[in-house]
Amino acid sequence: MFKDKICVITGGALGIGRCLTREFAKAGSKVAFIDNNDKAGKINLEYLTSNNSKALFYCGDLAIEEDLKKFSSLVIKEFGSIDFLINNASINKGGIETPCSWQDFNRVLQIGVTAPYMLTYLFLPYFNKNSSIVNIISTRSFMSQPNSESYTAAKGALFSLTHSLAVTLSGKVRVNSIAPGWIKTERFYDEPKEFRYNQNDINQHPSKRIGEAEDIARATLFLCDERNSFINGENITVDGGMTKQMIYSGEHGWDYK
Numbered sequence: 001m002f003k004d005k006i007c008v009i010t011g012g013a014l015g016i017g018r019c020l021t022r023e024f025a026k027a028g029s030k031v032a033f034i035d036n037n038d039k040a041g042k043i044n045l046e047y048l049t050s051n052n053s054k055a056l057f058y059c060g061d062l063a064i065e066e067d068l069k070k071f072s073s074l075v076i077k078e079f080g081s082i083d084f085l086i087n088n089a090s091i092n093k094g095g096i097e098t099p100c101s102w103q104d105f106n107r108v109l110q111i112g113v114t115a116p117y118m119l120t121y122l123f124l125p126y127f128n129k130n131s132s133i134v135n136i137i138s139t140r141s142f143m144s145q146p147n148s149e150s151y152t153a154a155k156g157a158l159f160s161l162t163h164s165l166a167v168t169l170s171g172k173v174r175v176n177s178i179a180p181g182w183i184k185t186e187r188f189y190d191e192p193k194e195f196r197y198n199q200n201d202i203n204q205h206p207s208k209r210i211g212e213a214e215d216i217a218r219a220t221l222f223l224c225d226e227r228n229s230f231i232n233g234e235n236i237t238v239d240g241g242m243t244k245q246m247i248y249s250g251e252h253g254w255d256y257k
Contacts, residue, residue: 001225003028006082008075008123010062010115011089013040016136016180018188019213020086020220025053027221032056032075032082034067035089043190062089063110065118072122081126084224087116087158088136095149105150112154117161120173127173130226135162135177136216139239142179155179159235166233174232176223181239183211200253206241 007024011017012033018040021031025048035041038059048055056078060067075082090112093104100108116135138155140148159177166175182205186193197210219238222228237243249256 001027001227002221005029005084006075006079006128007031007084007086007224008082008119009033009086009088010119011035012057013037013044014190015185015188016183016213016216017088018044019185019217020088021048021055023214023217023221024084025051025055029084030054030056030079032058032071032079034058034060034062034071036061040190062115063107068115068118068122072119075123076126081128082123083128083131085119085123085127085131085133086136086220087119087133089115090136090138090151090154092148092151095147095152097147100150105153108150108154109157112151113157113161116158117165120165120169124169124172130229131173132224132226133165133169133173133175134220134223135159135175136220137162137177137179137235139179139181139237139243143243162235163233170232174223174229176231176233177235178216178219178223179235179237179239180216181205181211181237181242183213183216185213188213198253203252204242204245204247204254205239206245209240211238211240 007029009020012021013035021033025031041057045057058071060071093100093108135158137159140152141155141159144152162177186195215238247254
């Protein structure tokens with residue numbers, strides 16, 4: 001189903017993005033990814049190619065239009081067309097109380113919203129039949145913690161961009177999104193990241209576990225599968241049910257202080 005398909009992934013050097021590159025490659029796809037972390041990107045590229053996968057890495061800044069143009073041109077020069085575009089990259093510069101400056105806020109939006117739009121625009125003439133775009137948003141699109149305005153605004157905008165593009169690109173490309181919740185990603189870093197959680201954190205999830213990066217990859221593969229072509233303009237929340245469970249002080253190991 002995915003053999004020799006061309007999959008483009010943003011933010012593919014580390015974390016969920018790295019997992020996405022490897023799972024699509026494992027499924028037989030050729031993978032092209034962009035990231036501003038040159039060292040991590042090259043390490044992941046070596047991993048992919050050493051496992052007999054056809055892969056391409058471009059070190060670039062998603063907030064710079066010229067880098068987006070260079071990356072898209074390189075992909076088309078190498079592969080000729082694409083089947084999947086996974087807009088995964090994002091950053092967080094906090095919010096009002098950080099404070100998050102004009103420049104910081106706009107950089108978050110450039111990477112999280114403008115880049116997905118622009119890459120869709122640049123690749124539009126080159127999408128193959130039954131192509132799919134998947135935008136990785138966040139449960140922060142629907143709920144917030146204090147001082148998270150930049151990230152929340154970008155993810156909320158990407159959620160809206162998803163259904164707008166789905167309608168505009170009707171008959172050309174399907175467009176859906178995935179909203180991850182609490183996802184462990186430390187296995188997809190070169191240097192182990194500290195990850196802390198306890199039983200009370202697990203209890204807040206009806207699924208009784210913290211999410212894994214592979215959970216997001218499997219959902220992405222599902223949305224890209226042409227057999228699921230009746231799913232369009234939709235969002236799938238992958239958070240172990242956490243956003244569905246009402247929690248009051250004193251319940252599920254959580255106390256309001």
